[in-house]
Amino acid sequence: MQVAIQQEIERSEESRYDHRLHGVLLVSSGYSCTEVGQLFGQAATTVQRWVQRFERGGFEGLREGERPGRPRTLDESQWALIEADLRKTPRDFGFEAGLWDGPVLSEHLRQRYGIELGVRQCQRLFRQMGFRLRKPRPQVAQSDPVRVATVKKTAAPGKARRR
Structure with a gap:
């Protein structure tokens, strides 16, 4: 109670x-x-x-005071630079990954700006900057794309689903 x-x-x-x-x-x-x-x-x-x-x-x-929270690690100029970096691919910066994610961004910030941010904080950074994390659908190794398309649950563009 x-x-x-x-x-x-x-x-x-x-x-x-x-x-x-x-x-x-x-x-x-x-x-x-x-x-x-x-x-x-x-x-x-x-x-x-x-x-x-x-x-x-x-x-x-006795009223609530301003609670500003922890100051940002990134200043405004760094924020703009990182936003521009995210519009490029990680490969443009020497990474093997084709898409940005938390671990890749964390490493990028460490290497390029000397800023240590954890993976979760980097994922929050994506949201704050208006980006979404997108992951490609995994393709089974050495699968035949034509055969995969025939058994796929979603209909191919321009084809109606069978009932």
Whole structure:
């Protein structure tokens, strides 16, 4: 039950504000920051921070501040260069791969720009730049394309499917 309540508090900025407001109210009523922290499932230092924020900024001090997150690894000029690189093929940069994917982009960034980004972060980078990952359908080694086309589930262009 306590976990569900904590999740509900974290759900919105307004509920987090109310939570901090209640904590400060309890401290102003004589409870210690440690006691409030135990009641709220928070560290005493967190409650102390709420009180300090209230003392400095009043009610507005308890509201959510800007959460900018981690700064970008790439600056604007690098971003534009990488976007241009992605419009070419990996082979243009000496890679064996014909299409860009996370591992290839990660290696490209390391070699060309000295930037270390993991595969998952590179996959996010594709989305942020508006690119999609496309993988070719695997062709069974040494298969006859004509025979493959006869058993394929999708109809060849211009042919209707049999029922």
